[in-house]
Amino acid sequence: MMTMEKKYTRTLLAIFGGLLFCLALFNIAVDPFYIFATPRFNNFNYFKPATDTRQRLSKAHQVRHLKPQTVIIGTSRALQINQSNKHFQHQPVMNYALASSTTYEHYRYLQHANYHSQLKQVIYGLDFFAFKNSPHPLYYKDYRLSVMEDNTPNPNKLSSYLKDVVPSLFTMSALKASINTVSKQDAGDLNSIWSRSRRATKIVASHGHSAMFNDLEKSKLSEYKSLQPTNTCPGPAKHQHSADRYQYFRKILHLAYEKDIDLKLFISPSHIRFMEIYIMVGEWHVFENWKRDIATINKEEAALAGREPFKLWDFSGYNAYTTEAVPLDKTSVMDWYWESSHYTTELADIMLARMLNSSKAKDYSHFGRIIDTVNIESSLAEICRERHMHQQKAPAFFADYHGFIKHFFNSKIK
Amino acid sequence: MLFNSYEFILAFLPITLLVFYYLAENVQPRVAIAWLVAASLFFYGWWNPAYVALLIGSILFNYSMGLVISKKEQKIKSRALLIFGVICNLGLLGYYKYANFFVDNINWLTSGTYQIETIILPLAISFFTFQQIAYLVDAYSGGTREYDFLQYCLFVTFFPQLIAGPIVHHREMMPQFDYPNGFRLNHNKLATGLTIFAIGLCKKILIADNFAKYANRVFDSTIDLSFFEAWLGAIAYSFQIYFDFSGYSEMAIGLGLMFGIRLPINFYSPYRAGNIIEFWRHWHMTLSRFLRDYLYIPLGGSRKGKTRRYINLMLTMVIGGLWHGAGWTFVIWGGLHGIYLIINHTWHSLRTRSRIFHNLNIPLWFGRILTFTVVTFAWVFFRAEDTETALKICHSMLGFDGVVLPEQWFDKLGFLGVTLSELGINFAYMHKFNAGVMFILIPIMLYFLWKSPNTLELFSSHETAITDQDMLKSRISWSPTRSWAVVIAIFGFIAMLNLTRVNEFIYFQF
Numbered sequence: 001m002m003t004m005e006k007k008y009t010r011t012l013l014a015i016f017g018g019l020l021f022c023l024a025l026f027n028i029a030v031d032p033f034y035i036f037a038t039p040r041f042n043n044f045n046y047f048k049p050a051t052d053t054r055q056r057l058s059k060a061h062q063v064r065h066l067k068p069q070t071v072i073i074g075t076s077r078a079l080q081i082n083q084s085n086k087h088f089q090h091q092p093v094m095n096y097a098l099a100s101s102t103t104y105e106h107y108r109y110l111q112h113a114n115y116h117s118q119l120k121q122v123i124y125g126l127d128f129f130a131f132k133n134s135p136h137p138l139y140y141k142d143y144r145l146s147v148m149e150d151n152t153p154n155p156n157k158l159s160s161y162l163k164d165v166v167p168s169l170f171t172m173s174a175l176k177a178s179i180n181t182v183s184k185q186d187a188g189d190l191n192s193i194w195s196r197s198r199r200a201t202k203i204v205a206s207h208g209h210s211a212m213f214n215d216l217e218k219s220k221l222s223e224y225k226s227l228q229p230t231n232t233c234p235g236p237a238k239h240q241h242s243a244d245r246y247q248y249f250r251k252i253l254h255l256a257y258e259k260d261i262d263l264k265l266f267i268s269p270s271h272i273r274f275m276e277i278y279i280m281v282g283e284w285h286v287f288e289n290w291k292r293d294i295a296t297i298n299k300e301e302a303a304l305a306g307r308e309p310f311k312l313w314d315f316s317g318y319n320a321y322t323t324e325a326v327p328l329d330k331t332s333v334m335d336w337y338w339e340s341s342h343y344t345t346e347l348a349d350i351m352l353a354r355m356l357n358s359s360k361a362k363d364y365s366h367f368g369r370i371i372d373t374v375n376i377e378s379s380l381a382e383i384c385r386e387r388h389m390h391q392q393k394a395p396a397f398f399a400d401y402h403g404f405i406k407h408f409f410n411s412k413i414k
Numbered sequence: 415m416l417f418n419s420y421e422f423i424l425a426f427l428p429i430t431l432l433v434f435y436y437l438a439e440n441v442q443p444r445v446a447i448a449w450l451v452a453a454s455l456f457f458y459g460w461w462n463p464a465y466v467a468l469l470i471g472s473i474l475f476n477y478s479m480g481l482v483i484s485k486k487e488q489k490i491k492s493r494a495l496l497i498f499g500v501i502c503n504l505g506l507l508g509y510y511k512y513a514n515f516f517v518d519n520i521n522w523l524t525s526g527t528y529q530i531e532t533i534i535l536p537l538a539i540s541f542f543t544f545q546q547i548a549y550l551v552d553a554y555s556g557g558t559r560e561y562d563f564l565q566y567c568l569f570v571t572f573f574p575q576l577i578a579g580p581i582v583h584h585r586e587m588m589p590q591f592d593y594p595n596g597f598r599l600n601h602n603k604l605a606t607g608l609t610i611f612a613i614g615l616c617k618k619i620l621i622a623d624n625f626a627k628y629a630n631r632v633f634d635s636t637i638d639l640s641f642f643e644a645w646l647g648a649i650a651y652s653f654q655i656y657f658d659f660s661g662y663s664e665m666a667i668g669l670g671l672m673f674g675i676r677l678p679i680n681f682y683s684p685y686r687a688g689n690i691i692e693f694w695r696h697w698h699m700t701l702s703r704f705l706r707d708y709l710y711i712p713l714g715g716s717r718k719g720k721t722r723r724y725i726n727l728m729l730t731m732v733i734g735g736l737w738h739g740a741g742w743t744f745v746i747w748g749g750l751h752g753i754y755l756i757i758n759h760t761w762h763s764l765r766t767r768s769r770i771f772h773n774l775n776i777p778l779w780f781g782r783i784l785t786f787t788v789v790t791f792a793w794v795f796f797r798a799e800d801t802e803t804a805l806k807i808c809h810s811m812l813g814f815d816g817v818v819l820p821e822q823w824f825d826k827l828g829f830l831g832v833t834l835s836e837l838g839i840n841f842a843y844m845h846k847f848n849a850g851v852m853f854i855l856i857p858i859m860l861y862f863l864w865k866s867p868n869t870l871e872l873f874s875s876h877e878t879a880i881t882d883q884d885m886l887k888s889r890i891s892w893s894p895t896r897s898w899a900v901v902i903a904i905f906g907f908i909a910m911l912n913l914t915r916v917n918e919f920i921y922f923q924f
Binding site: 005 | 420421424601602604605608609893894895896898899900902903904906907910911912913
């Protein structure tokens with residue numbers, strides 16, 4: 001006969017195990033982080049809003065399942081590129097960009113993608129700050145990538161996989177993410193252009209573009225101010241570019257040549273208000289030098305590989321897009337920018353049309369220029385001329401904006 | 415490997431348990447013990463495999479020393495060997511735990527620039543060193559017999575107690591390894607073990623970790639704190655450390671029971687104590703026992719007059735403080751408790767000598783609050799990163815940095831708010847806490863700790879932990895019923911959900 005204690009233990013373990021089993025089943029069915037590649041159903045788990053804030057986790061796993069032939073890499077700016085754009089030749093396409101990432105992460109994630117897939121094309125958004133000597137983001141986890149930095153396979157594949165999988169099955173945050181996924185299907189996720197526009201429109205409606213521009217610029221200015229806390233007016237900042245970061249850029253080029261990947265490089269178009277910060281904090285020449293450096297590295301790596309350099313597009317400059325006026329009301333929605341750092345998907349589409357040489361490319365021939373070591377100086381000079389012309393055209397804007405920056409530097413950091 | 419990890423709960427524990435009972439019942443109890451030793455070494459090596467060799471070396475050394483010392487023929491030789499053995503153990507502990515601290519202080523005193531590389535402290539070294547010193551001392555005094563080597567290995571490495579105690583004594587452990595019942599699965603022990611483990615897990619995850627959030631905000635603060643912020647943070651830490659450590663000890667006791675082994679009790683409602691002497695009889699009891707038997711009494715205890723007794727007490731507490739970690743904060747913490755104990759003993763002797771004091775009737779609640787307050791004050795040194803931070807927090811706790819109450823209370827308190835304001839209390843934004851929650855939580859928690867039965871009292875009619883406490887019979891007691899199973903399973907499940915979070919955050923929301 002079964003003792004009371006035996007019955008008790010069985011009941012306890014059955015309930016505990018049963019609850020864990022149901023939880024795991026629910027989390028697998030919803031798959032909020034895109035780890036298990038469970039089938040997606042409309043109004044249940046099609047969109048994955050939890051992946052927006054867990055990009056490093058979900059993209060490392062998603063790339064294993066999707067096996068894309070084309071990936072888009074870069075920072076949060078490159079996140080705006082629509083992976084469903086019809087001009088991509090090699091399908092499937094995955095937007096593989098990571099917010100606040102550096103060239104180190106770009107290289108490591110590209111190695112990981114290359115390990116799982118036969119990459120044909122990579123669209124790489126180059127951003128000045130991704131080359132700065134900042135520490136790795138807190139959420140970067142080396143263990144979750146299938147290949148080590150020296151290109152050898154990760155020796156702890158199973159334990160690494162479990163490190164991500166177990167918390168995705170049995171934690172409260174996984175449960176919350178699953179519930180959120182099911183209940184907020186109408187909000188979509190970063191990968192759905194439809195929902196991105198809808199969401200961004202919602203945010204613009206509640207904040208207004210003007211406040212969004214101001215918030216981002218203040219946070220950027222705080223960064224510079226913390227580097228020169230004793231100065232009360234803008235002056236040369238002490239941000240350093242790291243040799244290491246350039247090294248990883250070289251490695252990306254090397255990998256592309258080695259694997260015969262068509263690499264499209266582009267410098268993101270910041271809004272001119274963002275560019276003006278570089279000028280006011282004395283970092284414009286560093287920004288220009290950075291362009292010179294990447295053009296040189298592009299040429300050097302091509303020479304080493306015995307190939308033509310990859311096309312390097314520079315979309316930064318002064319044109320109808322980057323000088324778009326910022327509306328002061330909360331109802332107007334800008335065409336090309338959310339705030340001074342992040343362009344819209346529509347502008348990204350135009351950039352793609354140029355880079356992928358679509359039939360519409362000619363319509364936008366005034367936007368973006370291909371730079372190399374030969375034309376870099378004339379290109380930089382051209383941008384300075386464009387700025388000068390624009391300054392003459394809109395003196396009030398420049399005076400106001402410079403006043404805003406100076407006022408910030410004279411006030412306490414908030 | 416931690417008890418509160420997925421790998422432990424979902425893999426290590428079930429596998430170790432199943433194989434253990436399979437071997438015990440189908441092969442041989444001795445093989446089952448060997449398996450348990452191997453599993454314990456794996457458990458230890460999970461953290462840093464390199465230090466498994468250190469643990470094995472320490473076991474081999476102490477076991478052979480014990481064998482030689484216990485031979486009665488040559489007493490002088492045995493004494494020399496005992497001294498050698500204890501010095502070696504303390505030397506090992508000293509090197510790994512105190513070398514960096516020692517060099518830093520020499521440099522500070524002599525303005526020197528001596529440097530040694532940072533030594534990583536092997537996990538559990540303080541525990542297994544103390545256990546084995548006790549073994550050597552008892553071997554010398556004839557308190558041991560010739561133990562089986564495998565059983566000795568299990569005594570040191572048995573994973574439930576290896577990392578954070580309880581500090582077990584060979585006399586209470588070795589007889590249990592003699593497998594009189596061949597390690598047959600005992601359903602009562604398994605049921606109670608599982609339940610106590612789940613309760614310990616809940617204490618750690620659901621209570622301690624939540625108080626930690628409050629405590630960390632205060633102890634990691636870089637700005638001056640106000641009176642209440644500092645006290646609320648310190649009290650939050652008092653609760654955190656109690657639920658964390660007693661939760662861990664209960665998990666250990668529960669795990670031991672699952673394998674049919676009873677471990678000694680380590681906590682018995684210490685915050686119920688009406689004075690500091692009582693507190694130390696109920697807090698980290700196995701450490702207190704070790705310090706009493708192998709330090710305080712050999713130093714002379716209370717046998718050599720009052721002054722020597724107080725010196726011995728102070729020494730024991732300071733060394734006890736230093737055992738917790740190599741730092742002046744721990745020395746001060748131990749010293750404070752030494753002072754508290756001396757005051758308490760002086761008070762007791764005053765009461766026995768003077769009729770006035772003898773007739774003084776101090777209510778229990780007053781003693782409890784006073785004890786909790788001074789213990790909380792001392793915890794500041796235990797928790798703070800350095801003495802500077804601890805002194806800064808104490809400064810605030812003593813009211814030197816102003817007294818602030820939440821600004822929204824001013825209107826709610828009405829006339830009282832105005833009066834308090836006139837007395838110099840400010841009403842401002844308290845950024846460290848949701849102060850209201852803490853003000854309500856603290857009395858609730860204290861009431862709960864004073865009035866509710868502790869875990870072992872819930873099991874007073876079952877043989878769970880080794881104890882000489884007179885267990886209070888609780889009105890609520892555990893029995894193997896379906897409702898208990900449901901409640902424990904659900905709480906265990908909730909604790910599991912909160913073990914770790916996939917907490918990757920990126921601020922960019924587009």
